[in-house]
Amino acid sequence: MYKESEEQQQRGFIFDRNKNILAMSVKTYTLSVDAKMMPDIKAIENLLAKYDIRFSSSNYEAIKAKKRYIPIQSNISEITILQIKHDISEERKKIRARIRQLKKDSKIYKKDIEKKEQIRAELNEIKEDKFVCLKIESKYKRIYPEKELAAHVIGKVNSENIGTNGIEKFCNEQLNGENIKRQKMVINNYKSVFLDSVSEKDIDQSNDVVLTIDRKLQFIAEEELEKGLIRTKSKKGVAIIQNPHNGEILAMASLPKYNPEEKVAKQEYLINNAIGFSAEPGSTFKIVILSTVLDQGIFKLTDKVYCENGNFKIFGQTIHDHDKQKTITVQQILEQSSNVGTSKLALKTDNNIFYNYIRNFGFNSRTGIELTGEEKGIVAPVNKWSKLSPCSLSFGQELFVTPLQTIGAYSTIANGGTLLKPKIIKAIANNEFEDIEVVRKNVVSKDTAYKVRQALQGVVTDGTGKSARVPGYSVGGKTGTAQKFDQQLRKYSKKNYMASFCGMLPAMNPEIVILVIYDEPYGDEYYASTVAAPVFSKIAQRAAEYLDIKPDKPEELTEKKNKKGAKR
Numbered sequence: 118m119y120k121e122s123e124e125q126q127q128r129g130f131i132f133d134r135n136k137n138i139l140a141m142s143v144k145t146y147t148l149s150v151d152a153k154m155m156p157d158i159k160a161i162e163n164l165l166a167k168y169d170i171r172f173s174s175s176n177y178e179a180i181k182a183k184k185r186y187i188p189i190q191s192n193i194s195e196i197t198i199l200q201i202k203h204d205i206s207e208e209r210k211k212i213r214a215r216i217r218q219l220k221k222d223s224k225i226y227k228k229d230i231e232k233k234e235q236i237r238a239e240l241n242e243i244k245e246d247k248f249v250c251l252k253i254e255s256k257y258k259r260i261y262p263e264k265e266l267a268a269h270v271i272g273k274v275n276s277e278n279i280g281t282n283g284i285e286k287f288c289n290e291q292l293n294g295e296n297i298k299r300q301k302m303v304i305n306n307y308k309s310v311f312l313d314s315v316s317e318k319d320i321d322q323s324n325d326v327v328l329t330i331d332r333k334l335q336f337i338a339e340e341e342l343e344k345g346l347i348r349t350k351s352k353k354g355v356a357i358i359q360n361p362h363n364g365e366i367l368a369m370a371s372l373p374k375y376n377p378e379e380k381v382a383k384q385e386y387l388i389n390n391a392i393g394f395s396a397e398p399g400s401t402f403k404i405v406i407l408s409t410v411l412d413q414g415i416f417k418l419t420d421k422v423y424c425e426n427g428n429f430k431i432f433g434q435t436i437h438d439h440d441k442q443k444t445i446t447v448q449q450i451l452e453q454s455s456n457v458g459t460s461k462l463a464l465k466t467d468n469n470i471f472y473n474y475i476r477n478f479g480f481n482s483r484t485g486i487e488l489t490g491e492e493k494g495i496v497a498p499v500n501k502w503s504k505l506s507p508c509s510l511s512f513g514q515e516l517f518v519t520p521l522q523t524i525g526a527y528s529t530i531a532n533g534g535t536l537l538k539p540k541i542i543k544a545i546a547n548n549e550f551e552d553i554e555v556v557r558k559n560v561v562s563k564d565t566a567y568k569v570r571q572a573l574q575g576v577v578t579d580g581t582g583k584s585a586r587v588p589g590y591s592v593g594g595k596t597g598t599a600q601k602f603d604q605q606l607r608k609y610s611k612k613n614y615m616a617s618f619c620g621m622l623p624a625m626n627p628e629i630v631i632l633v634i635y636d637e638p639y640g641d642e643y644y645a646s647t648v649a650a651p652v653f654s655k656i657a658q659r660a661a662e663y664l665d666i667k668p669d670k671p672e673e674l675t676e677k678k679n680k681k682g683a684k685r
Contacts, residue, residue, distance in 0.1 A: 594620020
């Protein structure tokens with residue numbers, strides 16, 4: 118009888134940008150027995166015991182019930198299987214040699230009836246193959262050498278070798294390739310012979326995927342983020358490092374983490390919080406209204422605005438500032454994170470123009486990153502706005518954004534005003550690499566982006582972001598401490614916050630942009646300046662050293678070195 122079968126081929130590798138292996142497949146084997154074909158259970162037990170493979174109590178019950186398929190052990194290595202096959206082969210050689218000897222003896226003792234009966238009895242006993250009941254099946258097992266590292270980006274596969282999340286799901290078709298179809302002749306239930314051969318071309322149908330992620334930077338981001346999460350007892354954490362000039366994501370960390378080789382305790386742990394979690398951003402969003410008024414020529418950085426001493430009564434509501442300000446410049450509005458100030462900027466701006474800038478910065482749209490599970494965020498259309506909406510939006514309320522959207526907006530400012538599609542796949546490889554196209558959209562002028570970078574640098578030197586400083590480098594960025602809306606009480610919570618800092622380094626000629634977010638830090642220490650900004654500083658310092666970014670303030674490093682020497 119002829120039959121067509123399909124063979125699963127090896128799933129492609131996933132590499133970081135430097136070709137370090139992040140995911141790979143190895144062939145593993147499952148051993149089973151057919152109880153109806155088992156003449157000698159002791160022979161099977163003795164054979165498998167050599168490799169520490171033993172029948173369980175449920176196996177013995179199934180054998181007693183003469184079940185046709187009884188799995189004994191899975192995930193057996195190829196070396197062990199080869200050794201088992203070798204032992205079976207050697208045992209069969211011995212049996213064949215014994216059969217030949219017995220047949221010779223049968224001729225010698227053909228007149229000795231008693232001896233001939235003994236020979237016949239032994240022949241009948243050993244002719245029956247003791248190992249025909251054993252069945253060996255192979256399949257590929259997915260291995261993640263770095264375990265939890267970048268697990269939310271890489272994803273995992275199910276028992277059928279199909280990606281369930283992350284790159285494993287997004288690139289499932291490319292990674293798996295097509296199964297190999299083969300023709301075989303079935304001799305009996307236990308033996309078949311393939312009638313065709315498999316070429317290298319047939320085998321090499323799957324593709325390897327090369328990510329933009331750098332394993333070292335990913336480790337730095339995850340390590341520092343986790344330290345901060347433990348210290349602040351936050352529920353979630355996100356850290357992203359992006360190259361603002363080509364959109365490449367160099368690191369994307371999400372906490373809580375999971376090990377893709379193990380069963381996940383909670384399904385929510387599989388969510389990549391960098392793309393699958395949206396919330397009101399708070400003050401990190403203030404760069405949007407600042408960019409709008411500067412780009413439209415409505416305000417200059419040096420223009421002065423009266424900030425109502427921190428309490429602005431408007432439309433039956435009061436907008437508060439943490440630090441009370443009177444008359445300050447537009448730049449100082451950002452530096453001191455004045456909600457009153459940004460509200461006044463928004464009230465001088467046409468709502469449709471403000472909305473268009475929000476959308477042009479990439480909010481209320483999926484970025485199109487090569488990952489599954491990305492949220493869109495929420496920005497209400499202008500016809501749904503209240504009179505207070507422009508004010509609320511100016512300081513990051515009344516909208517939901519993802520961390521990836523936020524860092525995309527800051528990268529737009531960092532590169533001179535162009536929104537780039539974020540990239541996490543550098544290449545999909547099958548002999549030749551295919552580069553993924555970068556999508557570009559001009560949002561603000563280069564002059565506007567430059568002025569916003571100036572203001573962001575002021576936040577770190579003179580404002581709320583001082584704890585984000587990095588010795589030897591200028592840093593520009595913005596803190597965000599967002600009150601979370603309590604759905605049950607239908608008002609903003611006084612105990613649940615989201616702390617974030619998004620910044621760039623060096624400030625005026627950025628080479629990297631980094632975002633750090635903590636969701637619901639526990640206790641009184643919930644301000645971004647004490648929760649997120651210091652973690653940004655640590656990630657940025659280690660990343661700058663690793664990437665060999667030239668310090669633009671080397672005198673700080675010299676001063677720091679001299680102080681250390683003086684202490685000694």
